[in-house]
Amino acid sequence: MKKPNNYMFLALAILSCNRPRVIPAAALLPVKNYPHSEVIVHKDTYFGTVVEDPYQWLENNSSEETQAWISTQNTVTDKYLTYIPYRDAIKKRLQSAWNYEKYSVPFKVGEYTYFMKNKGLENQWVLYRKKDEKGTEQVFLDPNTFSKEGTTSITEFEFSEDGSLMAYQISENGSDWNKIAVMRVSDKSIVGDTLVDSKFTTLAWKGNEGFFYSTYSRSQNGKSLTEKTTQHQLRYHRLNTPQSSDILILGGSLMPRNYILGKVVGQGRYLIATLANSGYGNELLLKDLNEHDSKFVTVVGNLKDNHEVIDILDGKIYIRTDLNAPKGKLVIADISKPIPSQWRDVIPQSEEVLQVSFAGGKFFANYLKDAVTNIKQYNLNGKFEHEIKLPDIGSVATFGVNSKLEDKFLYYYFTSYIHPGSIYKYEISTGQSKLSNASTLKFEPKDYESKQVFYQSKDGTKVPMIITYKKNIKLDGTNPTLLHGYGGFNISVTPSFDIKNIILLEQGGVLAVANLRGGGEYGSAWHVAGTKMQKQNTFDDFIAAAEYLIKKKYTSSKRLAIVGESNGGLLIGAVMTQRPDLFKVAFPGVGVLDMLRFNKFTGGEGWTFDYGSPQQSKAMFQYLHNYSPYHALKQGVAYPATLVTTADHDDRVVPSHSFKFLARMQKVQKGPNPVLIRVTRNEGHGAGKSTANSIEEQADRWAFMFHNMGLSYKDYK
Template sequence: MQVPEIAIAKTFPIAEKRHHVHMIHGDERVDPYFWMRDRTDPATIAYLKDENAYTEAVLKPTEDLQKALYQEMLARIQETDLSVPYRKGNYWYYTRTEEGKAYPIHCRKQGSLDGKEEVLLDQNQMAEGLEYFALGIFSVSPNQRILAYAVDTSGAERFTLRFLDLETREHFPETVSDVYYSFAWGNDNRTVFYTQVDEATRPYKLFRHTVGSSTPDELVYHETDDAYFLSIGRTRSEAYLLMHLGSKVTSEVQYLDANQPTGAFQVLQPRTQGVEYDVEHHSDRFYILTNQDAINFKLMQAPVEDPRPERWETVVPHRDDVLLEGVSAFINHLVLYEREGGIPQVQVCNLTSGEQHPIDFPESSYEVYEGANPEFDTPVLRFTYTSLLTPSSVFDYDMNTRERELKKETPVLGGYDKSQYATERLHAIAPDGTAVPISLVYKKGIEKTGNNPLLMEGYGSYGFSYPVSFGSTRLTLLNRGVVMAIAHIRGGSEMGRRWYEDGKFLNKKNTFTDFIACGEHLIKEGWTSSDHLAIQGGSAGGLLMGAVLNMRPDLVKAAIAHVPFVDVVTTILDTSLPLSAMEWEEWGNPNDPVYYEYMKSYSPYDNVEAKDYPALLITAGLNDPRVSYWEPAKWTAKLRDRKTDTHVLLLKTNMEAGHGGASGRYEHLKEIALDYAFLFTQWGLR
């Protein structure tokens, strides 16, 4: 789709706005688009609306296509559906959806699944008349009488907390604003703990509240270090409340007897720079997952009565080839979540016999996640299994008998037959000789002619391992001959913790060159060509898109960057913004000249040049607290000013949402339909 840049590209009065100039390390930084940070300036909102109008005008010829793609994707979804119920005490909890309604309905039944349904919350009723609605906290008291829940109606991730008496259906009088996601009940069914966020949307204070009381809430803890986030939770054993304080590379956990919720928290191990740990409880001991002298983590145990580090004993030692990602405790079992060779593994340890066994999975590449397991006294582990071919499937696994029961495979309507599709695991060779995995999925019959449209996705930051999971919306592409690829680049943890370390700080460019190497490999092997390759990433994956486009704009036909983190240096220098100080331990501190120069050398916004770029669709959320809307807006403006091609450049800002885009399931599908319509026009697909 070749379109000339119209009025918005050149006539918007940017030159009349003030330039922002400041010096750092002797480098004069001039930012002509700094004014876009001021959302109270009518010109800022006007600019975003103009860009939206331009995007709508350019994509207007695809309106019928978008509607058709939306209907096609919607037709694969069982709109009236039910989640797999899970048991907590004498109740079974579940959610259900109804055709035509955008949000889930939260329900429970007492005694058995044949009992009478009790609707706890109907999000559809709560969201009525709102452009955006998200449910954060959803937590029932230990006696299952009171529901604590919190809602966000802007996308800014600042929630309002309320309490509902499930017997009387009356709300308690108090509301608490600016709370975050974590929450915990004390065992007295009245004392609760919640976190509040600061101006930078960092959860930094822990409060203790008595439900129904008008007494001011007690400030339990105030984390003053801007690099640390605070969260609160309760162990599955229900014996302890755990306050977790964490930066990107350092942890501290404090614990409190849940039967004495008005008591004082105690530190398990004081924070030590670079040492991360997490805690699980079982009877008379704490299990501690830590990276102290163990880059891939190890499992320790300590007596509850004296858990000082000198009392720690090794349960699972460090292994160079296995990343230990998590541990869950049940009354007679420990469950270990590991990753070896990029593939998830689950190990079950019998605490009575000491015997250990793996859970076997049928495919060579897949993802597995722990499901809803609120009960401590049970031999049954619930997990969710998925792959690029297998829809999300919920299993109950008996850890004693080793028998598993499929409780539900997410239905894909329209006759999905996974035998018609294939997956492969390839490896590209990065410039430094490192083998980088690529996960591929396509419809059988595809030939390596070099002419296949191909969409490659990636992320490569924060140690996040990009999941090889199923998505029914992908069938819209696969069925039209599109090959889909996931580049498991450094900066994630697919191949262990060193894989992450080799893609951060002064190694960050490995993330970008790995991705480029993956694209080059797919072209070399005949899967696609530069005229047919599209790429996609969001947030830090949007940074990946921007960096790759600056380095190799000739490599791809088109790119989609969702809420892209592209103004790296300016954002991380500004500690008033969400996440900035914390980001120093991911990207580096730009106040250090070495890091400043390195970050500036790849920051997408700072490296836009006068050259040809491929077609580009960029998205933003006006209320986004993670990647501020002005980053994609400024990037778009700079690209418009400097790029020398006539390829389409689109910015679409959701004026009512935040980082995750639209909140309802139908609006979310419409966003995907727009993305696909953009790609179809670039590939020439019908």
């Protein structure tokens, strides 16, 4: 194109660059023919009830038939998304917004301060170090050099007692099966062999000799992504010895538990083992590493409540527990008699859910009030000293990493739905915080509002929700809105900035996050109220959130999209099959969607505290069968426009859940709303997802959502 030679034209061109370019919506594109999903007769019987499962063949993820099915489905999905005129513009805007430096909370080991950093669009975060606050940053470990595709990530690292060695764990292609290597800090040389097949593990050093880690035995030559994992093993690896000689400390067939984790406390003297069979409730065992051939002492011998050893100091053990305190408390006992009958309160239970950190000889009580953070400082006797003044209503996502008894200050990371994460330095003696590292993202929180509301669920329960949007939007029912939920496994969903949502907010859309029963926002009772035969409460809470948004005219059913991943993917699958009229667009991501077979694969057996088991009883089977998204799909129902997302190497929630749900939904769907799946290759449940693929996937979601709502897109350059 020729350069403009008319001054007026040039001026108009310059002015137009300062305004968003509106890309109009295209006519909705119907999908006339979905790829063929073969129906193969298969029937299972549960307590006398025959259940058909015609797509069970898709559970064989590695078969030629399944791989061909994935390729064909991806081709149809990509063709559909390519038709959307602003798909590329959204991707470019996300790339532009994403491209800023991001830091983690720093921590000191030996003479160095370490921190994670991403320069902007790097696929994985890099571990850096420097000698003092004003020192020169040095790359210490860069996982981006580990793989060409950028899908190898650092999932865990731990320094030895004197800081001379670092054990680090990596995930390849997002797998939960990891590898562990040990690096000499002085010259970055690798010490000994790389361990394989660690899974769901901590790294806990015994001096500088070796470390404890967790694993499962593998079958089928370690090639299966679906094999069950039920007998966790806590092992000890001595440096410069083969992995085959690693010592079994706990677990395996002699002490079968689904999860066993190790932690070394008391300045390296004591090994704490946490044993569990599900996402809630654990045993605590203690072993004195200074005594040769010492036996484990049982601190808590049942699986009914959650317990965590914070530290052991001067012969006293400090434990955060739910025992007789469903919202949590901190207790103390003599190390010689650590059992519950000898516990004494240090920080009693209060009205808010309590988590505890220890740093600089102080306890920091992180209280969760209606899903929002409030932190108070106490001495070792439980005397209140300071309340940390946070910059706004939000969350402290990381607090006092790797802190030590002698520390005079610590760092924490503050964020909210409209505040990009910033790092603060906190002086323990004065209780004063100072901004240490502000976000450089070009985003103005003052232009947006994030407020908390409370609404009533179906049974009258009051449920909190935080709604975020650009100031001065009109509440006329036309705003594109994304409603997010999770509601499971005692996990609290707290305010956190996500760069992905900048697209929605810039377009004048609404982001709503509901804190559903099944989560941990109000303690163990709130969690239990969304489990097993009370799981419908979670779905009712979410449906009520959608109805509230419509009633208050934030949006309408024609402009409402819903999203959730993993257990949240189950949530989306359940509510869209129960109330298909309520939502325009649905994004079930890496979801648990077949509730009759979830415990057949990988770690699914460990989810039965929340879900129950289809083999448990006839009543439990019937309850699960009734809401199971895969089984709840009915012929001739108009379901929302749906884009299912999963990954072919997901070895936590196996992708067959998504495959089977999608195949059946394509068969029964009535009307023009598309039913598509986006299967990412060589990635897993989420760990190590590359920046490039995160941007691609989110751009596709926004394009799919706006297009199916019949909206144009304002392109901000």
